Amino acid sequence: MRENVLKSFVRDTYKNTSSIPYIITGQVLMFVLIHVFELLSFDEIIAVDLFQWTYQHLSLSNSIKVFIQQPWSLFTHPFIYKGIFNLLFDCLWLYWIGNIFLNFLNNRQLLTVFLGGLFIGGLLYIAIGSFPYFSNPTRYWNTTTFGLAALMSSVMTLVPNLEIRMFFFGNIRLKTIAIIYIGLQFIFLIIEIPAAGVAYLPIACLGGCFIWQLQNGNDWSGLFKKNRRAKHLRVVEGKSIHDLINTKRKHPTDLPNQDLVDQILDKISASGYESLNSHEKEVLFKASKQDE
Structure with missing residues (x-):
């Protein structure tokens, strides 16, 4: 035992x-x-x-x-x-x-x-x-x-x-x-x-x-990324998180796209993590794992 x-x-x-x-x-x-x-x-x-x-x-x-x-x-x-x-x-x-x-x-x-x-x-x-x-x-x-x-x-x-x-x-x-x-x-x-x-x-x-540089599109950790194109955070104008969820994710098991992650990070920056709903938290969690 x-x-x-x-x-x-x-x-x-x-x-x-x-x-x-x-x-x-x-x-x-x-x-x-x-x-x-x-x-x-x-x-x-x-x-x-x-x-x-x-x-x-x-x-x-x-x-x-x-x-x-x-x-x-x-x-x-x-x-x-x-x-x-x-x-x-x-x-x-x-x-x-x-x-x-x-x-x-x-x-x-x-x-x-x-x-x-x-x-x-x-x-x-x-x-x-x-x-x-x-x-x-x-x-x-x-x-x-x-x-x-x-x-x-x-x-x-x-x-x-x-x-x-x-x-x-x-x-x-x-x-x-x-x-x-x-x-x-x-x-x-x-x-x-x-x-x-x-x-x-x-x-x-x-x-x-x-973090400040990450939020402005510069991921310093990208220097240690092998054989993959570095992704940058970018602000997407004119689209809501709800729109991005519906238009970009064709299947529930798909990994979240970068535009959606950017919107969620912007929301955290403006209102704090507690302002996210359960689905947005799940998206952010999956995004944190996809580049590992």
Whole structure:
């Protein structure tokens, strides 16, 4: 019975095209691994402090000299966590905000925002460390904070008026949650790790710029699209959503056309996601999957 439950969990978790379960799995496995190293070092089972060695070589230093010696840290630092609560909350935020993002857009666009925030934020962190005030070669940066900032701001820009029901607080608009989250993170970083704090705000703006450009017809994620012509969002004058549904979709199983998706996104921008009816939500969901 337990085996069946495990198989069912694995199948349900990894059967879809979302990258979120794979990212979280990588973070958890790396967390377990480095803490096994810590246990081995603490018990003096091995002579080398393998935990500290792994932490330093996989985390991101804000020293350009150190980064040149270990350039792979730009790709490994999001998976390094020392504290279990930091890991837990980052995974929860990624799962929650990431799935809201995927309700409207596709997995390729999610990876563009999330990974773009991680890598550009990491490079900014290194560049800012070249200034004497911010330089601290012994201070290492890790976690997915930059990626979450970009993802949070992108969702806030896409559906700012989407209401989330929260315990004790009732319904709260997504833009309020995002502003509080980004604000608190910035204050914490600017106090604890000034170089990361300075890099944080531009990365938070990056996610919003991605959505703004998408709504204006420029899909930055199209750079990573293989063997398919990039589609652009465009405003269709003089046609209602109802007209497009009737004239363009000849069969209920057909994928939605781009004109219809544009109209729905315009409606979200003007009135919020909650203004959509069930059919429009279904169309938007199918559109988010067709380019994956």
